[in-house]
Amino acid sequence: MNDDDMVLDGNAAAGALGSLFAFDVTMAVVRCGNCGVSGPLAELRLFGSPQAMVLRCRHCDAVNIRLLETGRTINLDLAGSARIEIGRAA
Amino acid sequence: MVVTRGFRGRPRQDNATRSRVPPGQYVTSDFPVLTAGPTQHTPIEDWTLSMQLGDQLLATWSWREFGMLPQTEITTDIHCVTKWSKFDTRWRGVTFDDLLRAAGLDASPTAFVMAHCDGGYTTNLPVADLIAGKAMVATHFDDLPLPASHGGPARLLVPHLYFWKSAKWIRGIAFRDHDGPGFWESLGYHLYGDPWREQRYDGDP
Amino acid sequence: MPEPRAGLPWLIATVAELRSETATAKTIAFDVSDWRGHLAGQHIDLRLTAEDGYVAQRSFSLASPAGEGTTIETTVQRVEEGEVSPFLIDELRIGDELELRGPIGGYFTWSPPAAKPLMLIAGGSGVVPLMAMLRTRRNARDEGPALLLYSSRALDQILYRAELDQLAAAAGAPVIVHTLTRAAPSGWTGEQGRIDRAMLARRGIAAYQEPDIFVCGPTPFVESVADHLLSLGHAEARIRTERFGPTGETHERR
Numbered sequence: 051m052n053d054d055d056m057v058l059d060g061n062a063a064a065g066a067l068g069s070l071f072a073f074d075v076t077m078a079v080v081r082c083g084n085c086g087v088s089g090p091l092a093e094l095r096l097f098g099s100p101q102a103m104v105l106r107c108r109h110c111d112a113v114n115i116r117l118l119e120t121g122r123t124i125n126l127d128l129a130g131s132a133r134i135e136i137g138r139a140a
Numbered sequence: 141m142v143v144t145r146g147f148r149g150r151p152r153q154d155n156a157t158r159s160r161v162p163p164g165q166y167v168t169s170d171f172p173v174l175t176a177g178p179t180q181h182t183p184i185e186d187w188t189l190s191m192q193l194g195d196q197l198l199a200t201w202s203w204r205e206f207g208m209l210p211q212t213e214i215t216t217d218i219h220c221v222t223k224w225s226k227f228d229t230r231w232r233g234v235t236f237d238d239l240l241r242a243a244g245l246d247a248s249p250t251a252f253v254m255a256h257c258d259g260g261y262t263t264n265l266p267v268a269d270l271i272a273g274k275a276m277v278a279t280h281f282d283d284l285p286l287p288a289s290h291g292g293p294a295r296l297l298v299p300h301l302y303f304w305k306s307a308k309w310i311r312g313i314a315f316r317d318h319d320g321p322g323f324w325e326s327l328g329y330h331l332y333g334d335p336w337r338e339q340r341y342d343g344d345p
Numbered sequence: 346m347p348e349p350r351a352g353l354p355w356l357i358a359t360v361a362e363l364r365s366e367t368a369t370a371k372t373i374a375f376d377v378s379d380w381r382g383h384l385a386g387q388h389i390d391l392r393l394t395a396e397d398g399y400v401a402q403r404s405f406s407l408a409s410p411a412g413e414g415t416t417i418e419t420t421v422q423r424v425e426e427g428e429v430s431p432f433l434i435d436e437l438r439i440g441d442e443l444e445l446r447g448p449i450g451g452y453f454t455w456s457p458p459a460a461k462p463l464m465l466i467a468g469g470s471g472v473v474p475l476m477a478m479l480r481t482r483r484n485a486r487d488e489g490p491a492l493l494l495y496s497s498r499a500l501d502q503i504l505y506r507a508e509l510d511q512l513a514a515a516a517g518a519p520v521i522v523h524t525l526t527r528a529a530p531s532g533w534t535g536e537q538g539r540i541d542r543a544m545l546a547r548r549g550i551a552a553y554q555e556p557d558i559f560v561c562g563p564t565p566f567v568e569s570v571a572d573h574l575l576s577l578g579h580a581e582a583r584i585r586t587e588r589f590g591p592t593g594e595t596h597e598r599r
Binding site: 058059060061062064065068069074076077090091092093100 | 353388390402404446447449450451452453564585586587588589590
């Protein structure tokens, strides 16, 4: 089994991110700040651990979103995303 | 804390020598692998290691040249910020002291470095934590060439700090006058990362 | 620490039922008194705490259909040398309590009534969320075209086999196509081998019908199937994927 088999996708980040946002994050569309390609957050490649998540663009591997859960804070870094679109509920 | 009846989790050595286990850690005989990005596969013929000060290239080694530098073996414990510690890991590589010597430097030109790696990973370190045998660029684990999944062909090894400082796929050492956060530090991991003071996150004393 | 205004609290779930699906997989039913309902395809996070404070957390897809009260189900496949699945399969007893968070995920969900034909492609335990979709479709008496293409290693590894046979026989039935990648029993009339482009072309719903497609399973399986689907003309926007794998950092035996 090669180590890339361990990679999950943004669906797995939904629990941790869901504790921060009122909207459903897996439906959010993320535009990569590096290559400009847009896609669902659910399709980003997930690295790291449940406490320290790194979500990368599927096309260019650039970091789009990072999340760290410490004992005191939840740290969110969206700097790698050019834009995040959240659809309003119908 | 809601305890789950009957749950033990991954085998943890309960009878480990207490004094060898930093606070909040569990001991494992497995090798925990934490990665921030896809495994890097750098061909040996393309691999170089460089030392830089600003724009100035101080030294650079090809894989062949690097292999001719003095080799050192160490056995040491490692501590991952995910709470896993592994005892008695065996490594071989070139110490930071020998790299400075090979670069023709009597001493480090600055007090801090940033390690730069394939894939874009970075981590910051005080030079004081790299010299006097405290750190090496490791190429072998357990007598075997370091696999890519563990940071091969070469990784930084700084075992007295949390293992995220032992940067995988190291390619460059940039000397700096000021300490500044690398990849994990900028997200909120501790700037220094001493496992014995449990300095996991920014703001931990 | 202030309570979050929005989002996902940890709830207490009580084990209500345990049901072996195969020799290596078990369905666990939980009673969750604060459960607010879920959509087919969503998952839960389970958090397990040992007496010394050690915590492990894993995600599991819901197998139970949408909208059936405060009892939910997931099916757990044993992961060799895993930390959590052997505990859930071997240790858990009726009445035990666990911490659970959910439902999670809106991207990988399907609800009736179906606007388009539904194509579900499962690799191994990736069938779990797709089964929630088929059960939801059955409960809603939805009779639109639907297909499950389900890859398993061997006959005795197929999850929900009897229920899938029943579903296939009922009115408005989905087409169920099994493929076995290792040993197939003599007289096997299903497909054999991995799901490749040829099998998708042969057995899948054609691209011109614009099916809604859900692919779930191990990462290499999902990526390979998604590539084949694109090459067969299915629009990227119609393909939803969920990749399974061990969560968190990996632990290699050394």
